[in-house]
Amino acid sequence: MTNPRLTMGSLVKAYENKWSRWVGRKYSVACNSGSSANLLMYDALLQSGKLQNKKIIVPSSAWVTTIAPAIQLGFEPIMCDADESSFGLDIDHLEELLLKHKPGTVMLVQVLGVPANMDKIMQLKEDYDFFLLEDACAAMGSSYRGRKIGTFGDMSSISTYFGHQFSTVEGGMVSTDDKELYTIAFMLRSHGWINGLDPETRAQYLNKHSIKDIGTGFVFPYAGYNFRLTDDHAFIGLRQLDRMEWLIRQRYGNHLLYQKLLTGLFGFQMFDKDTTVCSIHFCALAESEDERNFITSELQENSIETRPFTSGNQGLQPYWFKKYPKFNGQTATRLYECGFFLPNYPTLTNSDIEHICSVAIKAALEHRKGDR
Numbered sequence: 001m002t003n004p005r006l007t008m009g010s011l012v013k014a015y016e017n018k019w020s021r022w023v024g025r026k027y028s029v030a031c032n033s034g035s036s037a038n039l040l041m042y043d044a045l046l047q048s049g050k051l052q053n054k055k056i057i058v059p060s061s062a063w064v065t066t067i068a069p070a071i072q073l074g075f076e077p078i079m080c081d082a083d084e085s086s087f088g089l090d091i092d093h094l095e096e097l098l099l100k101h102k103p104g105t106v107m108l109v110q111v112l113g114v115p116a117n118m119d120k121i122m123q124l125k126e127d128y129d130f131f132l133l134e135d136a137c138a139a140m141g142s143s144y145r146g147r148k149i150g151t152f153g154d155m156s157s158i159s160t161y162f163g164h165q166f167s168t169v170e171g172g173m174v175s176t177d178d179k180e181l182y183t184i185a186f187m188l189r190s191h192g193w194i195n196g197l198d199p200e201t202r203a204q205y206l207n208k209h210s211i212k213d214i215g216t217g218f219v220f221p222y223a224g225y226n227f228r229l230t231d232d233h234a235f236i237g238l239r240q241l242d243r244m245e246w247l248i249r250q251r252y253g254n255h256l257l258y259q260k261l262l263t264g265l266f267g268f269q270m271f272d273k274d275t276t277v278c279s280i281h282f283c284a285l286a287e288s289e290d291e292r293n294f295i296t297s298e299l300q301e302n303s304i305e306t307r308p309f310t311s312g313n314q315g316l317q318p319y320w321f322k323k324y325p326k327f328n329g330q331t332a333t334r335l336y337e338c339g340f341f342l343p344n345y346p347t348l349t350n351s352d353i354e355h356i357c358s359v360a361i362k363a364a365l366e367h368r369k370g371d372r
C-alpha cells in the first residue's frame, strides 16, 4: 500500500462494527479516549433535545471524567452514594434523589468491572423514566446475569486506555441502539460535520436546515470536537477483540482467587454467581485509613503496584468541592479512605496472587496487632 491514510478510515469503521457485534449494540462511535466517549454521550443527549431537564444524578464512586462533562456542559449534577455491595449507585439513595429531583438523566459507573445492581436500576428507569448513561470504561468483558455490561444504558462508554481490559493504547467508544443519538455522537466526534453520514441521514440534516446539497461534507449542524480515533489504533483494537474470551476467563479467575484468599480479612465488591466479573483491579477495603496507608506502602516496598481508591468519593475531590458542597456519603467516604487496588491482568499467575495477598495480609495483621 502507498500513502496509507492512517487517520480515521476503514479500520475504525471495522473496529466499531466488531465491538458493536461483540457487545450486542446496533451502533458504535470510536473516539480517542473514554473521557471523550463520556463527553460525547452527555453532549449527544443534550443536543438531541430529548431531555426533560438538565438535572443529572452522578455516582460518587466514579472517575473525574464520568462527572466533568456535566459541569462543562451546564448540567446540574446531584451526587449519589455508593452501594456497600457493588460500589455502584446506592439504590435507596438513588430512589430518594429520583423522587426529590426528578432528573432527566442518571449516570452510572460499572465500578472496576463489577456490575451494579442492574435489575433494580432498570426497574427504577422504568418507574421514573430517565435517560441512563452507562460508564463501562473500566468494565469491558463483564456481564450481569448473562447480559453484557455496556448494553444497559441508552448510551454506554468504554475506555481502551493502556492497562484496561483491552487496550488500543489510548481510545474509547460510545455504543447505543438509538439511531438519532448515534448520529449526533458521530457528528460531534468529528467537528460536528455531516461528513461520513449515510445518504439518507445526510439528506435529512440538510433538509432540516434548508441547506442545498452541493456535495460537500463541510456543513456543521453541531458545534463539535475532534475526538477521532486513528486507523492504527483501530488496527490494534481489532486484534484485541479476538482475545476477549481468553482475557475474560483470566481476569475473572484472578478476581475469584483474590476473593477466596482475602475473605474475612478485607471488604470487597460482591456479585452473584450468574455474574461474570472481568475486573480491571481487585479493590480491597482495609479497616481504617491508617491501615490502608500502611498496606499500600508495604505493597510498594515489595514492588507490587497498588493505588489508594481516592476515586471512591468524587465529592471529596477539589474540582467538585470548589463548586458544590463536599459529598459525605457514608459508603463513598469509606471507599475513599479505606479502599486500595491489587493488580489484575490476564497473565498474572496464581502464585503471583498468593504472594500479593500474603504481603497485604501480613501488613494488615501487623497493623491490627498494633505493631505499626
Ligand SMILES: Cc1ncc(COP(=O)(O)O)c(C=O)c1O
Binding pocket: 032, 033, 034, 035, 036, 038, 062, 063, 065, 066, 109, 135, 136, 137, 138, 159, 160, 161, 171, 172
Ligand atoms: C470509570 C471510568 N470512566 C472514564 C475513564 C476515562 O477513560 P480514559 O482514561 O480513556 O479517558 C476511566 C479511566 O480509567 C474510568 O475508570
